[in-house]
Amino acid sequence: MGILAEIKEKLDDWELDLFWRSCFGHFLDLELEWLEGGKTGKRNTFAGQLVHFLLLRRMRTSKKKEMWFLVEGKPARFSLTKFAMVTGLHCSAIPKISTEQSLHLKNRLRDLYFEGRSQIKQDDLVRGFRSMFNEGEGDSGKKEKRKKKKAAKRGQEREDRVKVALVYFLEGVLLSADAKKNISDFYLSMVDDLAMFNAYPWGSKVYNLMFDSLSSKNLVAKYKERLAKPKEKQIPGVKETYTLLGFLFSFQVSC
Numbered sequence: 001m002g003i004l005a006e007i008k009e010k011l012d013d014w015e016l017d018l019f020w021r022s023c024f025g026h027f028l029d030l031e032l033e034w035l036e037g038g039k040t041g042k043r044n045t046f047a048g049q050l051v052h053f054l055l056l057r058r059m060r061t062s063k064k065k066e067m068w069f070l071v072e073g074k075p076a077r078f079s080l081t082k083f084a085m086v087t088g089l090h091c092s093a094i095p096k097i098s099t100e101q102s103l104h105l106k107n108r109l110r111d112l113y114f115e116g117r118s119q120i121k122q123d124d125l126v127r128g129f130r131s132m133f134n135e136g137e138g139d140s141g142k143k144e145k146r147k148k149k150k151a152a153k154r155g156q157e158r159e160d161r162v163k164v165a166l167v168y169f170l171e172g173v174l175l176s177a178d179a180k181k182n183i184s185d186f187y188l189s190m191v192d193d194l195a196m197f198n199a200y201p202w203g204s205k206v207y208n209l210m211f212d213s214l215s216s217k218n219l220v221a222k223y224k225e226r227l228a229k230p231k232e233k234q235i236p237g238v239k240e241t242y243t244l245l246g247f248l249f250s251f252q253v254s255c
Contacts, residue, residue, distance in 0.1 A: 003172040004028070007165045010133050018162045023198040024169055026088050050252050051244065055214065065208075067215060080207050082254040087247065089174075089203030105189035109163060120188070122171060122179040129168050132161050163191045174206045174247045210246025 004027060011019060020028050059068040059075065067078040084091040107116070113128045114120050120128075167187050171177050191197045 003169060004030075007169060010130075011161060011165060012158070015158055015162050015165075018159065019165060022162070022166055022194065023090060023200070023202060024166060024174075027169070027173075047252055051248060054252075058215075065211060067211070078251060078254050080204070083207045083250055084203055086250045086254050087203060087206075089206065090199075090201040091203035091207065092201045094201055094204050094208075105186075106192055107185070107189055109160060109188050109192055110185065113160070113164060114188075118185075119182045120185070121182055122177060125164075125168055125171060125183055129161075129164050132157075132164065163194070163197075164188075166197065167191050170202065174202065175209060176245050176247065178243070178245070206247050210244075210248065210251065213245040214251070 007019070008016065008028065016028065019025055054069045054071070054076075057069045057071060059070050061068050063079075065080060069076045069078075080091055083089075110116060110120065113132065114124060117124065167183070170187060171183050177183065190200065
């Protein structure tokens with residue numbers, strides 16, 4: 001099951017309405033098959049071969065934050081403007097968080113649902129989200145979490161589910177971050193202030209991450225270099241691959 005499908009299945013009507021009114025709410029209106037293969041997950045909408053095809057045909061330009069490709073003799077562009085049109089995300093300049101705003105941010109969600117850990121990986125985020133619905137918990141942690149939930153107000157608990165769901169969607173779908181790396185503690189703190197979270201230009205954040213992943217590391221050049229190695233130096237049965245980050249569905253649709 002995809003992340004968005006899981007969110008839609010677990011949140012109740014009140015919680016889904018709150019999610020829908022957030023900066024990511026419009027994604028709920030998408031057909032799941034288009035975004036993440038639906039509940040079955042059988043249809044994979046990420047076309048790795050298409051992305052690789054485009055990267056092999058990238059053109060050199062003076063544009064710093066745009067990518068141009070030569071496809072069938074015609075130029076194709078991937079830019080922040082096209083990304084914004086496809087995703088509907090805010091794509092204004094990323095603001096610097098002031099000291100006053102930083103002091104306003106708290107670690108309440110981290111302390112309450114993630115045992116106050118200083119480092120939270122994607123797997124921890126998934127377990128934390130599911131534990132809010134009494135799923136995926138070990139016996140040792142159930143009693144403590146039940147105490148915390150009883151201490152929280154019912155309305156606050158439901159709002160917290162939406163807040164963690166927003167970070168879950170951000171990390172797992174839009175950023176497609178490496179599951180082995182820690183998620184940003186900043187996201188869990190900011191989402192506790194929904195007004196601040198919803199006003200943040202997440203589109204610019206996602207686009208910058210994806211653009212850097214697609215272009216700055218010369219992934220295709222390294223891929224070609226490895227394939228050019230003599231056969232005797234290649235490891236049998238091992239395919240040459242590379243990892244890309246960001247909301248790549250928007251890239252293949254834009255181009």
